[in-house]
Amino acid sequence: MDGNKTRAVAPLHDLENPAEFIARHIGPSQDEIDAMLAQLGHASLEDLAQAIVPESIRLAAPLALPPPVSEAQALQDIAALAQANRVLRSLIGMGYYGTIMPAVIARNVFENPAWYTAYTPYQAEISQGRLEAVLNFQTMIGDLTAMPIANASLLDEGTAAAEAMMLARRAARSQSNRFLVSRDCHPQTISVVRTRAEPLGIEVVVGDEANAVGDYFGVLLQYPASTGEVYDHAATVRNVHRTGALVAVASDLLALTVLEPPGRWGADIVIGSAQRFGVPMGFGGPHAGFLACRAEFKRSVPGRLVGVSVDAQGDPALRLALQTREQHIRREKATSNICTAQVLLAVIAAMYAIYHGADGLRRIAMRVHRLAVILAAGLRTAGLRVNESFFDTLRIDGVDAARVHAAARARGYNLRDLGPRTIGISLDETSSRDDVQALWSVLGVEADLDALERSQPDALPPELRRGPDYLLHPVFHRHRSETAMLRYLRELADRDLALDRTMIPLGSCTMKLNAASEMIPVSWPQFAALHPYAPADQSAGYRALIESLEGMLAECTGYDRVSVQPNSGAQGEFAGLLAIRAFHRDRGQAQRTVCLIPESAHGTNPASASLAGMQVVVVACDAQGNIDVADLAAKAQLHAERLAALMVTYPSTNGVFEESIREICDIVHRCGGQVYTDGANLNALIGLAKPAEFGSDVSHLNLHKTFCIPHGGGGPGVGPVAVKSHLAPYLPGHLGEAKSVGMISAANYGSASILPISWMYLTMMGGTGITRATQVALLNANYLTRKLAPHYPVLYSGRNGYVAHECILDLRPIKEQCGISAEDVAKRLMDYGFHAPTLSFPVPGTLMIEPTESESQGELDRFVDAMVRIRAEIRAVETGAADREDNPLRNAPHTAAMVSADSWEHAYSRELAAFPTPALRRRKYWPPVARVDNVYGDRNLVCACPPTADWVDSPVPSA
Numbered sequence: 001m002d003g004n005k006t007r008a009v010a011p012l013h014d015l016e017n018p019a020e021f022i023a024r025h026i027g028p029s030q031d032e033i034d035a036m037l038a039q040l041g042h043a044s045l046e047d048l049a050q051a052i053v054p055e056s057i058r059l060a061a062p063l064a065l066p067p068p069v070s071e072a073q074a075l076q077d078i079a080a081l082a083q084a085n086r087v088l089r090s091l092i093g094m095g096y097y098g099t100i101m102p103a104v105i106a107r108n109v110f111e112n113p114a115w116y117t118a119y120t121p122y123q124a125e126i127s128q129g130r131l132e133a134v135l136n137f138q139t140m141i142g143d144l145t146a147m148p149i150a151n152a153s154l155l156d157e158g159t160a161a162a163e164a165m166m167l168a169r170r171a172a173r174s175q176s177n178r179f180l181v182s183r184d185c186h187p188q189t190i191s192v193v194r195t196r197a198e199p200l201g202i203e204v205v206v207g208d209e210a211n212a213v214g215d216y217f218g219v220l221l222q223y224p225a226s227t228g229e230v231y232d233h234a235a236t237v238r239n240v241h242r243t244g245a246l247v248a249v250a251s252d253l254l255a256l257t258v259l260e261p262p263g264r265w266g267a268d269i270v271i272g273s274a275q276r277f278g279v280p281m282g283f284g285g286p287h288a289g290f291l292a293c294r295a296e297f298k299r300s301v302p303g304r305l306v307g308v309s310v311d312a313q314g315d316p317a318l319r320l321a322l323q324t325r326e327q328h329i330r331r332e333k334a335t336s337n338i339c340t341a342q343v344l345l346a347v348i349a350a351m352y353a354i355y356h357g358a359d360g361l362r363r364i365a366m367r368v369h370r371l372a373v374i375l376a377a378g379l380r381t382a383g384l385r386v387n388e389s390f391f392d393t394l395r396i397d398g399v400d401a402a403r404v405h406a407a408a409r410a411r412g413y414n415l416r417d418l419g420p421r422t423i424g425i426s427l428d429e430t431s432s433r434d435d436v437q438a439l440w441s442v443l444g445v446e447a448d449l450d451a452l453e454r455s456q457p458d459a460l461p462p463e464l465r466r467g468p469d470y471l472l473h474p475v476f477h478r479h480r481s482e483t484a485m486l487r488y489l490r491e492l493a494d495r496d497l498a499l500d501r502t503m504i505p506l507g508s509c510t511m512k513l514n515a516a517s518e519m520i521p522v523s524w525p526q527f528a529a530l531h532p533y534a535p536a537d538q539s540a541g542y543r544a545l546i547e548s549l550e551g552m553l554a555e556c557t558g559y560d561r562v563s564v565q566p567n568s569g570a571q572g573e574f575a576g577l578l579a580i581r582a583f584h585r586d587r588g589q590a591q592r593t594v595c596l597i598p599e600s601a602h603g604t605n606p607a608s609a610s611l612a613g614m615q616v617v618v619v620a621c622d623a624q625g626n627i628d629v630a631d632l633a634a635k636a637q638l639h640a641e642r643l644a645a646l647m648v649t650y651p652s653t654n655g656v657f658e659e660s661i662r663e664i665c666d667i668v669h670r671c672g673g674q675v676y677t678d679g680a681n682l683n684a685l686i687g688l689a690k691p692a693e694f695g696s697d698v699s700h701l702n703l704h705k706t707f708c709i710p711h712g713g714g715g716p717g718v719g720p721v722a723v724k725s726h727l728a729p730y731l732p733g734h735l736g737e738a739k740s741v742g743m744i745s746a747a748n749y750g751s752a753s754i755l756p757i758s759w760m761y762l763t764m765m766g767g768t769g770i771t772r773a774t775q776v777a778l779l780n781a782n783y784l785t786r787k788l789a790p791h792y793p794v795l796y797s798g799r800n801g802y803v804a805h806e807c808i809l810d811l812r813p814i815k816e817q818c819g820i821s822a823e824d825v826a827k828r829l830m831d832y833g834f835h836a837p838t839l840s841f842p843v844p845g846t847l848m849i850e851p852t853e854s855e856s857q858g859e860l861d862r863f864v865d866a867m868v869r870i871r872a873e874i875r876a877v878e879t880g881a882a883d884r885e886d887n888p889l890r891n892a893p894h895t896a897a898m899v900s901a902d903s904w905e906h907a908y909s910r911e912l913a914a915f916p917t918p919a920l921r922r923r924k925y926w927p928p929v930a931r932v933d934n935v936y937g938d939r940n941l942v943c944a945c946p947p948t949a950d951w952v953d954s955p956v957p958s959a
């Protein structure tokens, strides 16, 4: 043997394969990419991207992000960041408490893609599981607050308080513009309320609720108070009502299991956070905020509402109710800009209540209370001053606070800092006898726990004690064994179509892969168990992660600074517009309040502009769906003195790269305005162009689109706001900071605990991977468009006839000709096992399709096949071969009950109804309800669990 023969040795770097994740995230294989490129007539992804993206904005250099790393390496790296956080037991309170997520919920909801990869339930028929879960949430909130209407979640307690203020302003008889916020409210709530009030000209007075009677349109109370006292507010409420003002109450769900609910003592609106029902503190979020109110405000409620209706068979079915309140219809006149909310967290909170039931919740509440009673009694024996009435929170006066905090930290506890002589302690579900003993020793107290336990009465005011008069619906009794709970969760998940079963081609929503390794760190206690207001030295890991993420996002977009505080895209819009407003004001140009918005814009744009105190002026779009530059120039000129901003989505909401974007930015700048780019469509841009480089001043990004945070069935999301340096001083402030723009969300870093998802994505993809992802997103969209164009008219296209990362199919000519609508196609797709594309946005009567880079060619072809078959079904109607009304499209979706009923009176076969392609025989999703009647549900509004007898026995008659 020739020992010198050279072996072909693979370089170790290749074997280590650090770029491994890129091919896991990107759906099509290299062969599929080549095949699709060939069909489009391009030699490479770069070549295709050049043909699509206007030359004037194309990046000259690749993204300066670190190279990709493997999943295992990224997990190791993020574990090191997690280790840099120090998790103490935080007894700080302020609306954030230790809690235990039942393991069955952790495993089957929190960590289950069937729940977390679902989309907002706009398509009700394939969303019955999560709609039921949210209906349970609404029922739970309604019961605990004793209010008839509760919404499907808000972003956090602070923003819920701000929404309550605005609701009070709309609904109160009083014409005042002043809102009294009790000084007993959590400080971050006060801060968020101030931020939201100022641009609307609302004067916030923070004061004593004893002075609540005065020139106010509303009052916000906190019950129990932020520092623990439980006051009887009934007389205050009566007096406030006499002045024509309304009362909103920030409350605590666990306290409400044992305390008289605000609805019984006259509150008009009740808000709060459902965090302590099983959702980790997560350094501030995400958690479900809630808002409940009197029935007469139902058309004014912010956020989504799940309601009961009927389907085409007359059977009960759930769907989103009263949608005409929302911004996609009412635009700048909307009651709120909230779009993405906190559905996944609302589901977890509702399941926590179902798991424990009323008696279990009371037991937890009373355990927490009794431990607090014993703790307080021990402190009093040592001469310390403690509040008389409380649920779980003690305010302890007359201590050397610095010494106590230091001693507490040495024992592993964070206490609330209430000044040099005062501390606060909030016990929670995780508290134990040992904690009481440890806290006594921190405070130099020696006491006999057992003796105090026997001798001490409760500290709940007797007149405010509540009986077990809530959660009486059977759903809160039936699922108490783990087996029953497991099966209930599975049953609900099985009713829904999420990304774990099929592509979800929702335009503007970017339903891409949410990889398991991105999700894993979210559950780690080093990220999950931190209190948002724990001392800063305990969150070094978080802050390093956030800094690194903000840096990577800045590199991707070209901006100079990023704040991750906004906890949704709409919040990011609001934050960006406030930055623009503050910038103009600082330059003595407070009159700049006009915001130009193209008619195709997403509804949150005009809604956010009006919340930021701006007047919306609509700019026309041309026949190609681009901004009509002449109209823009004319309007910018007309309002030049008062022009604050243009809000533009890029690529446009119509899914095209507008060639004139630089010119558009120049026009706005010449007239003294700032350019806001809605970053919801960044999935078409990252690595190819940067908004800040083509002239934009500020953007929000949807981390729950481009950067892989799952949609959770309607939230959580993160909407970082990214700015050029001149706007950096106006980014959202942190608690206690004196800045011209205050807090946007209740926590300094918003929904911090899901930021690891985007960090993992960027770290594993690196600059090359993320650029390739964008290129494949363009490829997939254009491949689909090319395949579908012979069958359906494609509404808009840009350069060289290409779309960006999504395309709009125009169903209006078809509807005109044969009556089959975009909605019929959307519903028929369910029979084929697909989630419908975006329906009627941004153009009524159309379907907007966004496949993302994560779908393989095989999955795209499966979708094309379904759409082509559906076109043939339409053609049968067009030619008269099928009846105009009795056809598989108009009757879609078809349930198992419909096709297996004894009688079948349709003009087409059962087989065509249920198995329109042979493959469906092996892989069939059965929509659990037939087409839902939206109008019936809005006319007969029911937004809580209906009595089971109605549900099971008596089909509701059609309207």
Ligand SMILES: Cc1ncc(COP(=O)(O)O)c(C=O)c1O
Pocket (backbone or CB within 6 Å): 338, 339, 340, 508, 509, 568, 569, 570, 571, 602, 604, 605, 649, 653, 678, 680, 681, 702, 717, 719
């Ligand atoms: C174009 C566009 N802008 C803004 C938003 C608002 O984002 P969020 O739902 O996170 O508030 C969306 C959400 O779908 C969107 O599609």
